[in-house]
Amino acid sequence: MKKELLILAFAGALAACSRPAADTSKTIVVWEQEDAQVAPYIDSVFEAFKKLPENAGLEIIRTHYQTEDLRSQFQAASLAGVPPDLLLGPSDTAGLYAVSGFIVPLEGHFDFTRYNRPVVEAITLDGHAWGVPVSNGNHLLLFYNKKFVKAPPKTTDELFAFCAGPAKQLKLERCMAFDGGEPFWLMPWLGAFGGWPMDGKKPTLDTQPMRDAVNFYLDLKYEKQYVPMECDYNCMDSMFKEGKVAFIINGDWAISLYQKHFGKDFGLAVIPRLSRTGLYPSPMVSGKYFMISAGAKPEKLALLKRLLEFYTTRENQVKQYQALTRLPALKAAGAAPEITSDEVSRISLDQILKGRPMPMATEMRAVWDSARNYLGMATTRKLDVDTAVRKMQENTDKKIAEMNQ
16 A cells, blocks of 8 residues: 555656646646536636636646546645645545545635535535535436436336336337446445445445345346446447437436437436335435645635635526536525526436435445445356355455555
């Protein structure tokens, strides 16, 4: 672990040497991992902030990274002493940054009562809030093609009835698709079977609900054959766009993209209630957050605070929804008629209320890595479910022990 950190630090130092010097009181450096369609909105807010009279001469440098690259690069840059001022991303890596001292707690600088409670909870660890929320959600929902589906299913029995009948008559390649190898897509069903991956900071993977959830996957894949045999994110996205499946489970980040692609045939619904247990799937809920680097110069903190408050004004939060279909984190914006009158926002909020905050504990990193590996082994039948789930827990415990050395 220490050797890995030293390598990352060296890589970050090399990367820093290739970047132009930007450490001035009139320059803000921002790193983010947003999808390409989000960048124009981010830049529009930055440009509006720069045009304020008090910000004459301000420069904002935004750099995009892929999700895992952002994590490794930010760690390396922080260790090397050349981090950006701000980081924009989800909450799942914030716990690692917090315990490593790479970001600073913000409850003394911002009034978090102005934001929706669940989205604040998802960025809270050890009594501290580690980021300013800019959106509420980052959760999974059910998308469907209205060419094939007249009304979305409310239960899995209704969903499976469609898959067994109309879907076959339509000669679809498969009935539905989702990223079967990524555990983020497993968590809603784990919740529907009565489980959850963490109890506080303790992983809870070797459980009957996890076995039930993985067996549920296998049944969809091999017995019912309602989902593709092997399908990652790009695969499911392509199948849905090409009309090869009627349903897809994807995140709120894709709403605006599918709205543009399908037009009047775009359909959105909450993930159907699991008929076997009577429980709704509980997707992980968080949002996107601005985190302030511990390396940000003290004299720049007032400027950073003004930028983040500007970014999350009621006006900008409403504009964000109109541009990206992302629910606002600011309570006042959520009550705006432009949002409350929209059916998509109503459905998305309904799904959020059925979800649970994404755990921010650093132990969750070990959960993701182990769950991804052994879920893949189970769904490709390289391991039986009982063995895969047991090893999932054992490997997670081992990784956490190594992290704590």
